[in-house]
Amino acid sequence: MQMKLLDGKKCAEHLVADISLKVAGYVASGLRKPHMTIILVGKHAPSESYVKSKIVSCEKAGFEGNLIRLPEEINEAELLERIHGINNDQTTDGLIVQLPVPKHIDQQNIINAIAPEKDIDGFHPTNFGRMTLGQKAFRPATAYGICKLLQFYEIPIKGKHCVVIGRSNIVGKPISIMLSNDFDIGNATVTLTHIETPRELLLDETRRADIVIVAVGIPGFVTEDMVKPGVVLIDVGINRLENGKLVGDVDFENVAPKCSWITPVPGGVGRMTVAALMINTLMAYQNNFNLA
Numbered sequence: 452m453q454m455k456l457l458d459g460k461k462c463a464e465h466l467v468a469d470i471s472l473k474v475a476g477y478v479a480s481g482l483r484k485p486h487m488t489i490i491l492v493g494k495h496a497p498s499e500s501y502v503k504s505k506i507v508s509c510e511k512a513g514f515e516g517n518l519i520r521l522p523e524e525i526n527e528a529e530l531l532e533r534i535h536g537i538n539n540d541q542t543t544d545g546l547i548v549q550l551p552v553p554k555h556i557d558q559q560n561i562i563n564a565i566a567p568e569k570d571i572d573g574f575h576p577t578n579f580g581r582m583t584l585g586q587k588a589f590r591p592a593t594a595y596g597i598c599k600l601l602q603f604y605e606i607p608i609k610g611k612h613c614v615v616i617g618r619s620n621i622v623g624k625p626i627s628i629m630l631s632n633d634f635d636i637g638n639a640t641v642t643l644t645h646i647e648t649p650r651e652l653l654l655d656e657t658r659r660a661d662i663v664i665v666a667v668g669i670p671g672f673v674t675e676d677m678v679k680p681g682v683v684l685i686d687v688g689i690n691r692l693e694n695g696k697l698v699g700d701v702d703f704e705n706v707a708p709k710c711s712w713i714t715p716v717p718g719g720v721g722r723m724t725v726a727a728l729m730i731n732t733l734m735a736y737q738n739n740f741n742l743a
């Protein structure tokens with residue numbers, strides 16, 4: 452069997468080019484550009500690189516991308532005040548507070564403070580709840596990016612057996628809900644596994660899965676003996692090894708030959724997360740201007 456790469460870079464470039472055409476049309480008609488604001492608190496090397504790629508993507512999509520840097524020592528009340536200010540700013544369509552925030556700040560309070568109509572990460576309980584109920588919402592960006600990647604490569608999902616490893620609120624939980632919902636990209640039968648899933652049960656599930664999505668943050672977690680031939684493997688993990696190399700959660704070298712499709716790391720899901728943020732920002736903008 453010939454393994455093929457699910458190329459997140461190629462798919463993201465395609466989606467962003469499509470968005471930039473729409474934006475050029477809106478701007479030509481006299482509207483302002485879509486506007487994304489990112490708040491970055493303190494210094495965190497991975498966050499610096501994620502924020503940079505979001506700003507670069509904004510430029511490519513024809514958006515205004517605005518980065519607000521705040522000091523590590525900022526307290527929660529001050530940060531909430533900044534968020535409220537942006538919530539009330541009519542020129543910002545989408546707001547991201549780059550996670551993680553420093554430990555002295557309650558992350559959930561920050562997520563809850565972002566106006567749902569600007570919550571392009573899709574983490575606010577209103578958007579998460581609406582998404583879960585199958586209603587129109589900003590879908591959590593990484594999970595939405597995975598869906599768009601599967602769609603781009605015309606991977607069949609309806610009726611397939613999908614196993615998700617990891618139940619975080621930002622990846623595992625939303626992707627399991629989205630793929631099992633009656634969405635345009637969905638209608639799979641999904642098993643969500645986590646740290647309390649007995650090893651034998653995990654293996655039973657992954658070995659008969661058509662699609663495996665792993666988001667645990669452990670290099671080499673998915674090994675060749677865990678999957679069946681022809682599996683579609685989505686590796687969400689981003690792990691920096693001591694030698695500086697960036698790897699996912701899959702033992703890529705040994706697992707890839709067994710797959711029909713697999714995402715590389717880097718160049719897979721990470722790129723799609725940013726593309727999904729662009730889609731969500733465009734949606735926020737279209738909502739603001741009552742555009743179709």
Ligand code: NAP
Pocket residue numbers: 593616617618619620621622623644645646647648666667668669687688689690720721722724
């Ligand atoms: P997280 O919040 O740390 O969650 C990890 C999940 O994995 C938890 O639900 C945990 O279970 C589960 N887990 C840990 N060990 C396990 C085991 N032995 N068996 C089964 N499940 C296990 O991580 P996250 O935020 O979802 O991120 C996961 C990885 O994806 C990280 O490498 C992160 O950097 C990466 N990531 C990438 C992107 C992207 O755009 N590509 C976006 C977000 C995250 P419990 O809940 O029981 O603890």
